[in-house]
Structure formats: C-alpha cells, structure tokens
Amino acid sequence: DQFNTALKTHDMKEVGSWDDFSTPDMFRKETIKEAWSYWNWRILRSDVEPGNDYKILAKLIDAFGRDNSFVQTSNIDQLHVKQGHEFILEELHGSLARLQCSHPCDDTLYRTNSMDLTDPQSYPKCPKCHSYLRPNVLLFGDWNFVDAHHMVQKDNFHKFCQKFTHVSTQKKNFV
Numbered sequence: 001d002q003f004n005t006a007l008k009t010h011d012m013k014e015v016g017s018w019d020d021f022s023t024p025d026m027f028r029k030e031t032i033k034e035a036w037s038y039w040n041w042r043i044l045r046s047d048v049e050p051g052n053d054y055k056i057l058a059k060l061i062d063a064f065g066r067d068n069s070f071v072q073t074s075n076i077d078q079l080h081v082k083q084g085h086e087f088i089l090e091e092l093h094g095s096l097a098r099l100q101c102s103h104p105c106d107d108t109l110y111r112t113n114s115m116d117l118t119d120p121q122s123y124p125k126c127p128k129c130h131s132y133l134r135p136n137v138l139l140f141g142d143w144n145f146v147d148a149h150h151m152v153q154k155d156n157f158h159k160f161c162q163k164f165t166h167v168s169t170q171k172k173n174f175v
Helices: 002-009 029-045 052-064 148-165
Strands: 071-073 089-091 094-101 133-137
Touching: 002 029, 029 094, 029 133, 089 148, 094 148
Parallel strands: 071 089
Antiparallel strands: 094 133
C-alpha cells in the first residue's frame, strides 16, 4: 500500500484500516501524493453518467412531483445532481464536486471542476493560506469538515419536512 509506504518513509505509524486511512491527516505534506492519488481516482471514477437506478429514482420523483420529493444520500459522487436533483438533495457526507482547505482558514468551498487535477506533481492549494485542498467530504474523525454547503441542503430538507408536518393551531368546531 503506497500510503503506508509513505508513512514508513517518514517514520510515521502505518494505518491498518480504512477508517485510519481516510482521515483529515492524510492531506499532510508527507502523504499528500498518496492522498491525492486516491481522491483523484475517486473524482475521476465518479465522472460517469447516472445508471439505471438513478433513472428509476428520477421517474419516481416525476411521478410524485418535485414538490413532494426529497433525496437524502450518503453518496458523494454527484450523480444525483447530474440526474437533476440538486435542489431536492441532501448529501449527508459531502461531495466530490467541492474542495475545502485541509486546515480550514475559512468556509470557502472551491469547485472540483475548476481545478487541474491531472498533474500528479501539482496538488491543489488554498489560495488564502496555501495549505493543501482536500475534497469536501466528511472523513473519519473530521472536525475540519466545512459544512456550509451541507447546512444549506439540510435547511432545504427541514423546509421540505415542514410542508408535511405543519399542524394547524386553529381549533375546529365539530357538530
């Protein structure tokens, strides 16, 4: 595993599992090449057209109506957005479509498609503090996740739910 090799090279403790690997610490200088090798692969792998399952979901949403539908997903691949569900969507774990500072100097998010991720020797850096950027994805032990976009989506979901849970405070007289 290239990540553990990089850790060993720098006399750092190896990781034994996915939840030890996929942490904010993976974006430190000593392992940035391996971190971006993995995340660039994930970003490129997600650049596909939505499959039949997304198309079936779109048909269900059309049948019930967009005002009566909302999608909550743990997927980070943007396929729900590509299917046209951007405004009725809550991405619970963030999205590969956005990058954030690995040492958040503020809540700015950058579009992944505005970055050149093809040069393996050049890793995106924060224009403000020059720390490395990382995907705006909730990682294990992630106290640095910039949740600005997620909070907008969460608020949209709350408004959606309120449409169906509103209880009238007016008393009705029945005969």
